[in-house]
Amino acid sequence: MDLEVRHLRVVCAIAESGSLTRAAASLRMTQPGVSAQLRRIERILGGTLFERRQAGVAPTALGELVLCRARAILPGVDGLLADTARAAHRQAAIARIRLGSVGAPLLGHLILAVRQVLPEVEVTTRCQYSALPLLDDLTDDRLEAAVLGDNPGCELPPRDGVVQQPLVTEPVFALLPAGHPLAARDEVDLARLREEEWAVPRADNDRTREYWSSILALTGRHPHAPYEAEGRQLIEIVRAGLAVSLCQATFIEVPGVAVRPLAGNPLWYRHILAWHRESPLAVHGPEILRRVGDGYEAIRAASPAYAVWRERNPEKAMLTERARPGQG
Template structure:
């Protein structure tokens, strides 16, 4: 984890409210989520920032030093972001759209949708490991639209003016070394994975790891994560037989890795497209969602494991039509 502007805002919010509970409410986060994030920030910076007691959260001497610098930096950063956003919109006759995405196969669909409506536009995008900062960027006008996601019971906190439109809810599968004893099976039971070592992305404030662990525990299992990695390194650890990992159902098998459904579909992930209701892409929201659904269907078609799951009746175990699509739901808060 690297220190980000949002982390400085969290620290300042805790100091201003004197309470993690009140700070979490002002930031539209959960108190446990903010508390976990604070621990990671303190670990990154090298010391405790607050003393927590019955009277609330009080900055330590080290915390006061960090707060002094954060309060000096944030106004300048806000002015820079505001000025650059205005310049980006007004400085050129060519439209410029900024997109964000978590690791999901939907970003291409959003770009296709924008190209269809604005063929002359300049489109830039960036990836993010967690959905929470992407939603925050939409709130403050730093992004025009984003692909985000969440899990049952750990839904993304709504932010003022941000529309979160579901695209599809799909099961979570498991990635195994191709030579693994379970790779020959059509689906894998959690019981069969009880003694496995796992590789997982580092915990972040979208609470996906927490959802995984809680679900495993609720079903009487454990997830023994011994490696924390993402991207290519995660795949190498699985391929080389050092661990197994959870993955999206649309993950395309690569040489050395087998993807299998988990019996009973205990874990689910929901893809969403998000934009600001007062933003430049609000009028295209419905089109963005449909293009994202098209992109997801294409990704599902490229995944043999997903297709086998569907043929076995998996789509009927979802909460919608065929792929668990939740059409028509919009979560938004007026500013």
């Protein structure tokens, strides 16, 4: 019988617990099973590894030698197993690409870009309101790429192994009921907008609401915000004429709501494309970024309010030019 890695784990568990009974519990074995395993290991190594005492067990001189070598070997074996597991997962992931997105208009273009560069793969998606859970998923190999977003002063934290490539920064606009008096204006003053009742996203760790509040505070006071909602629910509250809110400049107007620029451009939003450095998509990052960027320009062109804003704010519009691969 040859010595195996599992035998070294048994020896270490006995030494660390100081008891065959406690070692059995940590190894999910029975105490007689651990005793029998220890006797087999001692026969292989040619001597007694532990002295049995009333309070438990203690390593012999031979046991100390074995423990010293085992503790040097096992971390390398565990590292090898972890690395090969990740490599096998990534190899399998080539057949399936998992994408994520916040509530931005770029996910469809990301899917199309992935299908262009890897036409044989299956693409799956997962959406979140907040960017941070998606960033966690990228870090932990649960996603290969994602559309993220953040705001000035509330930037996403860097993560080991994850590339965060800014795509474009755009202004934040007002979202109004279509019949609201402010919807008749070319742009809306934020101080005037704060006098209305608001629908706002829940306060969570993506800091969008914190960012909105910090800018609104500069107007002198916070608005009354009785409605907490996101996505379709927030739009329906606005459409019903119950509240106003804010939206991305690329938000496409739907019946019942109006999108208008904010005077002075006080708020901004940054679109980010992110992927794991060891993802099958990493080598295609620049090409995917280019294709998603082309998609963004098509979306921007379809937004009348954004087009008018760009014509009236040529200097600010320069800030909204999309980033190229390699730009931060």
